[in-house]
Amino acid sequence: MAGSKTEWSVGAFILMGFACALVLAFASTNSGERLGGDSYRVTARFTNAGDLKARAPVKIAGVKVGEIESITLDPNFDALVTLRLSQAAGELPADTGAAIFTSGLLGERYIGLSPGGDPEPLKDGDEILLTQPAVVLEQLIGKFLFNADSARAGDASEAAPAR
Amino acid sequence: MRDRLAALGAFGLFLLRILGAIRMTRPQLRDTVRQIHVIGARSVPIIAVGGAFVGLVMTLQGYRTLVTFGAGNALGTMLSLTVFRELGPVLTAILFCGRAGSAMAAELGLMRATDQITSLSMMAIDPVAKVVVPRFLAAVISVPLLTAVFICFSIVAGWIQAEFLLGVDPGYFWASLQSSVDLRQDYGQAFVKASVFGVFCALIATHVGYHARPTPEGTSIATTQSVVYGSLMVLFLDFLLSATLY
Numbered sequence: 481m482a483g484s485k486t487e488w489s490v491g492a493f494i495l496m497g498f499a500c501a502l503v504l505a506f507a508s509t510n511s512g513e514r515l516g517g518d519s520y521r522v523t524a525r526f527t528n529a530g531d532l533k534a535r536a537p538v539k540i541a542g543v544k545v546g547e548i549e550s551i552t553l554d555p556n557f558d559a560l561v562t563l564r565l566s567q568a569a570g571e572l573p574a575d576t577g578a579a580i581f582t583s584g585l586l587g588e589r590y591i592g593l594s595p596g597g598d599p600e601p602l603k604d605g606d607e608i609l610l611t612q613p614a615v616v617l618e619q620l621i622g623k624f625l626f627n628a629d630s631a632r633a634g635d636a637s638e639a640a641p642a643r
Numbered sequence: 644m645r646d647r648l649a650a651l652g653a654f655g656l657f658l659l660r661i662l663g664a665i666r667m668t669r670p671q672l673r674d675t676v677r678q679i680h681v682i683g684a685r686s687v688p689i690i691a692v693g694g695a696f697v698g699l700v701m702t703l704q705g706y707r708t709l710v711t712f713g714a715g716n717a718l719g720t721m722l723s724l725t726v727f728r729e730l731g732p733v734l735t736a737i738l739f740c741g742r743a744g745s746a747m748a749a750e751l752g753l754m755r756a757t758d759q760i761t762s763l764s765m766m767a768i769d770p771v772a773k774v775v776v777p778r779f780l781a782a783v784i785s786v787p788l789l790t791a792v793f794i795c796f797s798i799v800a801g802w803i804q805a806e807f808l809l810g811v812d813p814g815y816f817w818a819s820l821q822s823s824v825d826l827r828q829d830y831g832q833a834f835v836k837a838s839v840f841g842v843f844c845a846l847i848a849t850h851v852g853y854h855a856r857p858t859p860e861g862t863s864i865a866t867t868q869s870v871v872y873g874s875l876m877v878l879f880l881d882f883l884l885s886a887t888l889y
Contacts, residue, residue, distance in 0.1 A: 486680040493684035497788025500795035501834070507817075508723055508798055509824040 518567035520604035521549065524578045524591070529559035530614025532580055532589040538563050540593045545569035548591065563591065563608075571601035577610035589614065657850045661779050664772035674777035675784075682743035682778070683785030690789045691796045693738050697730055698722065698797030702804045706811070718811055719820030722801045727829040731794040733881050736840035739786055740873035744848035747778050748869035751852025752862035760853070775853055779845045786841025787834050794833065832888050839884065840877050847873045 529551055538546040546565035554560040565572070575596030582589055593608075602608070665671075705721045754760050754774060763770040798820070805811040824830060848869040855865035 486677055489684040490676050490679045493679065493687060493785075494788060496687065497785075497791050500791035501788070504791060504795055504798070505826065505830060508820055509826045509830045510821055 519546065519564050520567060522563050522565060522602055522604070522606050522608055524561050524563060524608040524611050525554060525556075525558040526561060526578075526580060526611050526613045527558055528580075528613035528616060529561060530580055530582075530589055530616060532559075532561065532591070532614065536588060536590050538565065538591045538593060540569065540572075540595065545593070561591070573598040574600040574602050574606065575610065576602055576608055577612070578608045579612035580614035582615075653854070654846070654850055657853070658846055660771050661775055661846070661849070664769055664776050665780070666772060666776075671772065671776060674773075675780045678777045678781035679785055682739075682747065682781055683788065686739060686742050686785065686789055687792060689738055689742055690735060690793050693734060694731075694793035694796035695800035697734060697793075698726065698800035699804050701725055701730070701797070702801040702809070706805065706809050715809075715811055716815040717819055718801075718805055718809075719816040719818070720823040722805075723798060723820045723824045724829065726794050726797050726801075727824055727833045729881065729885070731797065732790050732833050732836035732840055733877060735790040735793045735837065736786060736844055736877040737874045739782070739789060739841075740844050740848070740870050740877065743782065743785075744844050744869045744873045745866050747782070747845075747848040748852035748855070749862060749866045751775070751778075751849060752855035752865040755853065755855050756857045756859065756862050758857070771853075775849045779849055782845030782848070783838070783841045786844065787837040790833065790837035832884075835888065836881065836884050839880055843876050843880060844873050847876055 532548065532551060534548055534550055536548045537544045538548065546563055546569070549562040549564045551562075552560050563578075572593065573596045575598040577594045577596065579592050579594070580589055581592045596610075701722050702718060705725075706715060706718055709715050709717055709721065751760075751774065760770045760774070763773055802813070802816060805816050806813045851865045851868040851872065855861040
């Protein structure tokens with residue numbers, strides 16, 4: 481059995497390589513986060529999807545219940561976002577609202593759902609009607625500056641007749 | 644210029660010749676297993692140690708930089724993405740070129756210099772099938788496996804450093820690591836890169852070794868060339884793959 485030691489070491493090497501690859505696949509990638517079990521799709525229209533990406537999480541109360549399947553432009557130039565929700569999260573009311581949030585100040589975008597009180601559940605293919613677009617920082621700053629300007633102008637015009 | 648073109652052509656033809664000489668017969672497979680032992684299994688220590696130190700230094704330097712922005716919790720993201728996308732496949736291939744490619748080229752060059760390759764053809768044994776194919780196949784199989792070992796060791800070393808020496812919260816470390824590494828995008832492409840690098844490292848080492856001038860000097864030139872061309876090829880291909888795959 482001259483070759484047995486070689487064969488043993490080759491076997492151990494190949495096993496080690498595959499074990500490392502497998503451990504990496506499960507312990508260090510997002511493979512475990514893929515939605516297991518049954519899921520259904522709903523759509524939502526946003527006037528601005530911000531930098532939302534496909535496969536971004538959909539959360540209710542901070543708990544992940546689904547992910548974003550695709551983001552396309554609809555004929556009215558709104559962002560049409562398709563959400564894939566896990567059946568395991570239970571039935572959502574038909575008047576559930578969707579808003580685009582950012583985790584942290586500069587973190588990833590995600591969709592937060594806020595369940596309403598409708599007794600009818602949200603079904604496969606339904607559209608979420610209550611949506612709130614992504615906050616664009618530049619617009620927010622622009623609005624703030626404009627408001628500050630108009631407030632000052634308002635002060636001036638109010639002050640003028642008094643003189 | 645024409646010489647360069649001819650060299651490239653010879654390189655391509657040699658690949659076809661190797662692929663054409665793969666027989667999958669018992670003796671060839673036995674030789675391949677022996678070569679996996681020599682160039683794959685025996686490379687594990689250097690790859691593991693190399694990977695561990697890369698993980699340690701990436702974590703240390705990354706932490707120092709990230710913590711100035713108050714983003715120390717993103718350490719796992721930084722470590723895993725750098726290691727999966729670039730350092731893992733590239734450094735494994737370069738270490739492999741230095742550790743095993745040079746040995747392959749020297750061995751084949753010496754066989755050429757001592758007329759062993761000529762003797763094989765005189766006995767009507769295809770020298771490519773007998774001595775080149777087992778080495779080529781062994782390298783192609785070994786490099787992706789070694790890459791997995793490298794990445795594993797660097798992430799584990801990085802985690803140990805982060806948790807026990809730098810005091811990063813392990814929950815944040817693993818959560819940011821897992822959420823940022825995509826199974827197809829990053830993990831899959833690490834192995835695509837590793838496979839491509841394996842083929843080219845093996846091809847360059849066997850090509851320069853097999854076609855070495857049959858002198859002691861020729862052998863030494865072949866050994867040098869296998870490391871220099873191999874490493875440069877890996878870096879060049881890495882740029883090409885990074886530019887096209889991501």
